[in-house]
Amino acid sequence: MSNVLCQIDHVSVTYHGDVDVRAVQDVSLTIGEGEIVGLAGESGCGKSTLAMALAQLLPDNAFVSDGRILFKGQDILRLSGEELRQFRWDQVSLVSQSAMNSLNPVLTVGEQIEDAIWSHQGKRSVETRQRARELLRLVEVDPDRVSSYPHQLSGGMRQRAMIAMALALDPKLIIMDEPTTALDVVVQEQIIQQIKDLQRKLGFSVLFITHDMSLLLSIADRIAIMYAGQLVEQGSSDDLLVSPAHPYTQGLIDAFPSVFESRELVGIGGSPPSMAHPPSGCRFHERCPKRLSKCDSQEPGMIGVGAAHHAKCHLLEKGAVPSES
Numbered sequence: 568m569s570n571v572l573c574q575i576d577h578v579s580v581t582y583h584g585d586v587d588v589r590a591v592q593d594v595s596l597t598i599g600e601g602e603i604v605g606l607a608g609e610s611g612c613g614k615s616t617l618a619m620a621l622a623q624l625l626p627d628n629a630f631v632s633d634g635r636i637l638f639k640g641q642d643i644l645r646l647s648g649e650e651l652r653q654f655r656w657d658q659v660s661l662v663s664q665s666a667m668n669s670l671n672p673v674l675t676v677g678e679q680i681e682d683a684i685w686s687h688q689g690k691r692s693v694e695t696r697q698r699a700r701e702l703l704r705l706v707e708v709d710p711d712r713v714s715s716y717p718h719q720l721s722g723g724m725r726q727r728a729m730i731a732m733a734l735a736l737d738p739k740l741i742i743m744d745e746p747t748t749a750l751d752v753v754v755q756e757q758i759i760q761q762i763k764d765l766q767r768k769l770g771f772s773v774l775f776i777t778h779d780m781s782l783l784l785s786i787a788d789r790i791a792i793m794y795a796g797q798l799v800e801q802g803s804s805d806d807l808l809v810s811p812a813h814p815y816t817q818g819l820i821d822a823f824p825s826v827f828e829s830r831e832l833v834g835i836g837g838s839p840p841s842m843a844h845p846p847s848g849c850r851f852h853e854r855c856p857k858r859l860s861k862c863d864s865q866e867p868g869m870i871g872v873g874a875a876h877h878a879k880c881h882l883l884e885k886g887a888v889p890s891e892s
């Protein structure tokens with residue numbers, strides 16, 4: 568792998584409420600410089616919470632209850648005040664699912680990009696307007712659109728404008744949380760291609776979050792799979808495509824149309840558990856078609872199945888015989 572940019576080290580995140588919810592539990596994940604890492608899993612499994620912890624944007628009722636997050640070797644959980652503000656844009660930026668909700672409806676796109684530059688570099692000038700135009704050109708939006716309001720742009724253009732804004736301060740890492748979910752398939756493909764092109768050209772790293780495995784297999788260098796707050800498998804895209812080791816990963820792959828082959832889609836039976844009361848043993852055991860008798864009581868560890876391919880499943884232990892149900 569390339570040089571390490573970011574190391575998420577045994578991180579847990581807890582939400583305070585009537586019942587405390589540990590939405591992320593003991594997650595370790597590394598993102599290399601210039602690498603696109605995909606994070607997949609069904610709704611509610613903790614992907615966005617992990618992303619928010621990484622961007623230091625957790626809501627007030629949530630906190631990192633264990634572990635550390637090193638960014639270029641520095642523990643970002645210890646940053647405060649000005650250091651934190653700088654980190655949030657200079658090092659990491661975020662593109663979220665709905666550009667319509669993220670963009671300010673009463674400011675033009677140009678003003679919003681300029682604000683991002685200005686508020687962190689302390690100057691608004693002819694150059695910031697010029698930079699806003701360059702950024703729009705970079706994401707293939709007509710630079711004259713600096714004067715447009717968000718509602719005057721198509722969904723695809725708004726999402727491109729969000730990407731332009733995320734690029735404004737040359738961050739080292741861009742977190743993309745379902746950036747194309749709200750778009751139709753054709754526009755989605757164009758934007759994915761553009762993200763890949765920009766990443767190659769500019770060299771930033773990406774944490775790409777989605778529940779769509781087939782999309783991830785086509786964009787990510789490496790993929791991590793989350794289930795009920797835990798990482799259950801990680802490996803290269805090829806590893807996961809050719810030999811997924813966790814039944815949940817296999818289920819996710821089977822549930823989405825493949826860009827590589829045509830086959831019948833099969834959903835995963837049941838639904839993810841409540842994070843307030845996660846099941847004992849392997850958290851996937853109630854839905855697993857290959858569960859063993861111990862899966863409901865003993866939590867499996869992460870087991871190596873290849874050079875950089877690991878999965879958290881008892882089936883990978885020596886001598887395990889799956890029971891097909």
Ligand SMILES: Nc1ncnc2c1ncn2[C@@H]1O[C@H](COP(=O)(O)OP(=O)(O)OP(=O)(O)O)[C@@H](O)[C@H]1O
Nearest residue numbers: 582588590609610611612613614615616617626842
């Ligand atoms: N603001 C909140 N307050 C309390 N609990 C929360 C809050 N946000 C999320 N959670 C809890 O954290 C769990 C994980 O949510 P999260 O949004 O991180 O999942 P996700 O995988 O990103 O889902 P989605 O794909 O739907 O965004 C949820 O199941 C919920 O129990």
